[in-house]
Amino acid sequence: MEKTESCPCGSGATYGECCGPIHDGTVKAKTAEALMRARYSAYAAKRIPFLKTSAGPEVQAEFDEKACTEWAEASTWNGLEIVGVDRGGEEDEEGYVEFIAHYAAKGEAVEHHEHAYFKKLDGEWKFIDGEIESGVPYVREEPKIGRNDPCPCGSGKKYKKCCGKHVEG
Numbered sequence: 001m002e003k004t005e006s007c008p009c010g011s012g013a014t015y016g017e018c019c020g021p022i023h024d025g026t027v028k029a030k031t032a033e034a035l036m037r038a039r040y041s042a043y044a045a046k047r048i049p050f051l052k053t054s055a056g057p058e059v060q061a062e063f064d065e066k067a068c069t070e071w072a073e074a075s076t077w078n079g080l081e082i083v084g085v086d087r088g089g090e091e092d093e094e095g096y097v098e099f100i101a102h103y104a105a106k107g108e109a110v111e112h113h114e115h116a117y118f119k120k121l122d123g124e125w126k127f128i129d130g131e132i133e134s135g136v137p138y139v140r141e142e143p144k145i146g147r148n149d150p151c152p153c154g155s156g157k158k159y160k161k162c163c164g165k166h167v168e169g
Contacts, residue, residue: 001045008044009037009080015045023047028125029054032088032095032118035125037080040101044077056119056126062161078102078109094119098133 001008003016011018019041021027022034029035035054042050052063081100088095094117101112113133118125148158 007037008041008077011037015041019045023050030090030125031085032092032116032125033082033085033097035118035127036082036097036099036116039127040077040080040099043072043075043101043103046072048072054125054127056121056128059127059129062157074105076104078104083113088118088125092120 001015001020003014003020005015007013007015007018007020009019014020019038022029022038023042023045029038039051039054042048042054046069048065048069051068052060052065055063079102081102083098083100085098086096088097096115096117098115099113101114103110103112114130115133116130117128119128120126150156150158
């Protein structure tokens with residue numbers, strides 16, 4: 001992504017002024033919302049390694065870069081809508097960001113509505129967990145897989161802790 005292009009997070013700034021420096025590691029996200037915006041932009045800008053490094057240890061341990069890359073590349077990223085923020089400011093240690101990520105998968109529009117939990121670890125904001133807003137449609141090819149069902153990829157993990165977490169944020 002060119003630094004002069006509009007940032008995918010919808011801030012109104014250029015990528016080089018907004019999420020680009022966070023992705024490059026030249027600046028740290030000052031708020032939970034800034035990290036949420038940078039994580040969305042990482043999908044759109046195909047900066048997948050950032051999604052791992054911006055997450056807490058549990059998420060990092062289960063991160064599947066190949067699957068995440070394939071999903072990001074197969075999707076068209078159409079915008080981020082911040083619905084609400086609870087704490088997560090520069091002086092806070094934890095915060096929540098409710099958002100809707102707009103994208104298209106296999107030509108169908110998808111709205112991923114999530115409540116994401118962020119926490120400062122060693123003074124740096126990290127994504128810890130997310131909960132999908134119920135009732136939000138998800139586009140899938142296979143039959144519906146429950147969060148606690150075995151992951152169809154054969155890893156032996158629960159879906160929510162394997163491939164499903166890439167859907168959840």
